[in-house]
Amino acid sequence: MLEIKNLHVSINNKKILKGINLAINAGELHAIMGRNGSGKSTLAHVIAGKDGYEIEGDVLFNGESLLDKSPEERALAGIFMSFQYPVVIPGVNNTYFLKAALNAKLKANDQPELDAMDFLALIKEKIKLVEMDESYLSRAVNDGFSGGEKKRNEILQLLTLEPTFAILDETDSGLDIDALKIIANGVNQYRNSERAILAITHYQRLLDYMKPDVVHAMIDGKIVKTGDMSLAHELEEKGYSFLSTKDTN
Amino acid sequence: MSDVIKQAIDQEYKYGFVTDIEQDTFPPGLDEGVIRAISAIKEEPEFMLEWRLKSYKQWLKMEEPTWAKVSYPEIDYQAISYYSAPKKKELNSLDEVDPELLETYTKLGIPLEEQKMLSGVAVDAVFDSVSVATTFKSELEKHGVIFCPFSEAVQNHPELIQKYLGSVVPHTDNYFAALNSAVFTDGSFVYIPKGVRCPMELSTYFRINAANTGQFERTLIIADEGSYVSYLEGCTAPMRDENQLHAAVVELVAHKDATIKYSTVQNWYPGDPKTGKGGIYNFVTKRGTCLEENSKISWTQVETGSAITWKYPSCILKGDNSVGEFYSVALTNNFQQADTGTKMVHLGKNTKSTIISKGISAGKGQQTYRGGVKILKNAHNARNYSQCDSMLIGDKCGAHTFPYIDVRNPSAQMEHEASTSSIGEDQLYYCNQRGISTEDAVSLIVNGFCKDVFKELPMEFAVEAQKLMEVSLEGAVG
Numbered sequence: 001m002l003e004i005k006n007l008h009v010s011i012n013n014k015k016i017l018k019g020i021n022l023a024i025n026a027g028e029l030h031a032i033m034g035r036n037g038s039g040k041s042t043l044a045h046v047i048a049g050k051d052g053y054e055i056e057g058d059v060l061f062n063g064e065s066l067l068d069k070s071p072e073e074r075a076l077a078g079i080f081m082s083f084q085y086p087v088v089i090p091g092v093n094n095t096y097f098l099k100a101a102l103n104a105k106l107k108a109n110d111q112p113e114l115d116a117m118d119f120l121a122l123i124k125e126k127i128k129l130v131e132m133d134e135s136y137l138s139r140a141v142n143d144g145f146s147g148g149e150k151k152r153n154e155i156l157q158l159l160t161l162e163p164t165f166a167i168l169d170e171t172d173s174g175l176d177i178d179a180l181k182i183i184a185n186g187v188n189q190y191r192n193s194e195r196a197i198l199a200i201t202h203y204q205r206l207l208d209y210m211k212p213d214v215v216h217a218m219i220d221g222k223i224v225k226t227g228d229m230s231l232a233h234e235l236e237e238k239g240y241s242f243l244s245t246k247d248t249n
Numbered sequence: 250m251s252d253v254i255k256q257a258i259d260q261e262y263k264y265g266f267v268t269d270i271e272q273d274t275f276p277p278g279l280d281e282g283v284i285r286a287i288s289a290i291k292e293e294p295e296f297m298l299e300w301r302l303k304s305y306k307q308w309l310k311m312e313e314p315t316w317a318k319v320s321y322p323e324i325d326y327q328a329i330s331y332y333s334a335p336k337k338k339e340l341n342s343l344d345e346v347d348p349e350l351l352e353t354y355t356k357l358g359i360p361l362e363e364q365k366m367l368s369g370v371a372v373d374a375v376f377d378s379v380s381v382a383t384t385f386k387s388e389l390e391k392h393g394v395i396f397c398p399f400s401e402a403v404q405n406h407p408e409l410i411q412k413y414l415g416s417v418v419p420h421t422d423n424y425f426a427a428l429n430s431a432v433f434t435d436g437s438f439v440y441i442p443k444g445v446r447c448p449m450e451l452s453t454y455f456r457i458n459a460a461n462t463g464q465f466e467r468t469l470i471i472a473d474e475g476s477y478v479s480y481l482e483g484c485t486a487p488m489r490d491e492n493q494l495h496a497a498v499v500e501l502v503a504h505k506d507a508t509i510k511y512s513t514v515q516n517w518y519p520g521d522p523k524t525g526k527g528g529i530y531n532f533v534t535k536r537g538t539c540l541e542e543n544s545k546i547s548w549t550q551v552e553t554g555s556a557i558t559w560k561y562p563s564c565i566l567k568g569d570n571s572v573g574e575f576y577s578v579a580l581t582n583n584f585q586q587a588d589t590g591t592k593m594v595h596l597g598k599n600t601k602s603t604i605i606s607k608g609i610s611a612g613k614g615q616q617t618y619r620g621g622v623k624i625l626k627n628a629h630n631a632r633n634y635s636q637c638d639s640m641l642i643g644d645k646c647g648a649h650t651f652p653y654i655d656v657r658n659p660s661a662q663m664e665h666e667a668s669t670s671s672i673g674e675d676q677l678y679y680c681n682q683r684g685i686s687t688e689d690a691v692s693l694i695v696n697g698f699c700k701d702v703f704k705e706l707p708m709e710f711a712v713e714a715q716k717l718m719e720v721s722l723e724g725a726v727g
């Protein structure tokens with residue numbers, strides 16, 4: 001589904017990603033673990049199409065290069081990113097925002113758009129899955145939300161928009177154990193054999209609930225090791241240094 | 250809805266067409282003779298002519314104001330024609346209206362007939378200077394409501410005109426008001442009798458049509474004791490090369506326990522988006538007096554058009570416990586300039602005013618908010634709440650805020666809040682990542698910003714206002 005080929009990315013001539021290769025198939029959940037600053041979010045944004053990167057290599061989605069496409073086109077093609085730092089949009093109603101997003105997708109797929117009533121019925125079902133109070137629907141997008149609430153709101157969007165490929169950028173950071181379970185539950189609801197997920201995280205905690213098929217360790221813009229869940233445990237136990245020393249030699 | 254938005258965004262100025270109707274137009278120029286001629290055509294009583302002449306003499310002594318933060322080439326008042334009317338007048342039914350005119354209304358989306366019946370809105374459409382169609386008269390008459398062209402009111406209700414005309418905006422008030430008083434040709438008149446709640450929203454659509462014909466509308470609304478009226482004003486204008494002057498005067502009078510709600514969605518031609526050429530100059534004097542106790546006047550405006558806007562809908566809170574409100578959204582894009590705001594003058598005890606102003610600047614738009622709050626000596630326990638927010642889109646536009654506060658009674662409670670924000674790249678990216686286009690994201694954010702004002706508008710106007718914002722912001726963000 002998603003294929004990344006020898007991807008090099010820099011910002012203002014500073015090299016951030018240094019030759020990433022990755023292939024994610026439908027039905028799979030891949031995890032990327034890595035320390036702060038190793039380039040995980042950069043990878044996520046490059047897939048989502050954020051502006052301002054110098055890019056070499058290629059990112060293919062269902063066989064087609066994404067690099068010439070706008071973020072909006074990528075989103076409509078089925079790519080979703082749960083932001084590490086969800087953006088606050090004051091004044092814009094959460095429900096209204098999500099409805100605009102869903103209807104943009106429906107329209108792009110030549111499907112009938114939902115009216116306010118139908119959408120409200122849908123969103124009220126979805127919000128139960130992330131155990132958020134309905135009052136969040138009438139608040140402005142992420143405005144005054146706590147860190148954990150913002151992350152749940154991202155998962156609510158994921159469950160509503162039902163993309164084919166989801167990037168979760170540290171959706172687990174800063175969550176207590178209950179919130180973590182809710183998020184993991186939400187993500188597991190989303191999973192099926194036609195969808196794929198790239199989950200970025202520091203910790204194995206989330207992965208314990210989500211059971212990734214593949215785990216990658218990222219250091220300084222490179223994937224230095226790929227394995228299964230046991231790699232996540234190993235990283236948790238020994239830290240990243242055992243990989244990085246090997247890498248720098 | 251979003252189809253409509255797309256269409257709206259894709260078109261240039263939608264209402265930029267000119268109707269080909271034979272016009273009865275004076276040659277350009279202004280002198281006493283022109284004023285006498287206007288008065289004569291309108292078969293006005295003597296007091297009207299006198300008032301016009303008095304105003305004209307006053308105007309001659311005055312100078313065009315320069316304090317506003319707007320700049321424009323000098324206006325040649327002798328190059329303007331002061332009267333223009335469709336040839337056919339005094340129509341009894343819509344069938345008699347020029348079919349081309351009706352088609353113009355259709356293009357403007359003014360549902361003059363059945364649609365209005367359904368939505369319960371009576372329309373007194375001002376086409377250039379003479380009102381040609383008035384609907385729902387009989388329904389209103391049943392309640393004793395007078396809603397008619399100003400010139401008709403001069404004929405049929407001279408005593409009301411004589412009593413109230415100039416009582417809120419005197420002919421000496423300002424340069425443009427004096428000019429209007431001298432040469433106005435028509436407008437709307439509303440009288441709501443004691444204890445009557447007007448059974449429908451009253452609305453007038455203005456439209457400038459004849460080239461070079463300055464528009465001098467005059468509106469007078471009187472709400473007698475215990476009455477209520479909601480009045481809607483909406484404007485669109487055709488594309489033109491010459492700048493067109495619009496200097497209207499609106500006077501509102503609210504008696505004891507009466508409420509007047511005046512809503513405007515204004516969309517005059519803003520000028521060529523690339524050069525700013527050809528836009529409307531909108532120099533308007535709007536003021537209401539809360540004459541007696543417990544009266545209320547509420548102004549709501551959405552200003553997206555005009556090359557230049559100079560406009561300060563104000564309230565004089567004379568009666569004890571009277572309330573004045575001002576809710577405004579003003580948008581300047583491309584080369585538009587707006588100097589707008591309000592003035593709340595507290596004279597009575599326990600008077601209360603609320604000001605909510607939302608200014609949006611995009612392109613090279615320049616916008617000034619000027620808000621005056623005056624609490625006079627006898628206005629015990631007066632309260633004012635002012636909130637003034639600006640949003641900047643891009644880095645070539647400007648927003649300026651001038652609050653003037655003058656408090657002469659120590660019991661006054663004043664609250665003032667202000668903010669400036671911009672639409673961030675990260676917000677647009679976030680929306681884009683969710684599949685929302687940049688254009689839709691901007692209108693989502695802008696509409697969110699304006700929400701507190703839009704919710705004051707009557708329903709169908711609110712929808713129209715949102716559409717207008719979208720059209721007006723076309724191309725504002727890369």
Ligand SMILES: Nc1ncnc2c1ncn2[C@@H]1O[C@H](COP(=O)(O)OP(=O)(O)O)[C@@H](O)[C@H]1O
Nearest residue numbers: 011014016034035036037038039040041042043
């Ligand atoms: N806009 C930017 N300008 C300059 N440096 C950046 C920018 N964004 C990220 N970086 C740098 O790129 C590196 C990787 O950042 P990031 O992808 O956010 O890492 P991670 O998500 O793994 O913590 C960091 O050193 C960070 O400082």
Ligand SMILES: [Mg+2]
Nearest residue numbers: 040041084170
């Ligand atoms: Mg990160």
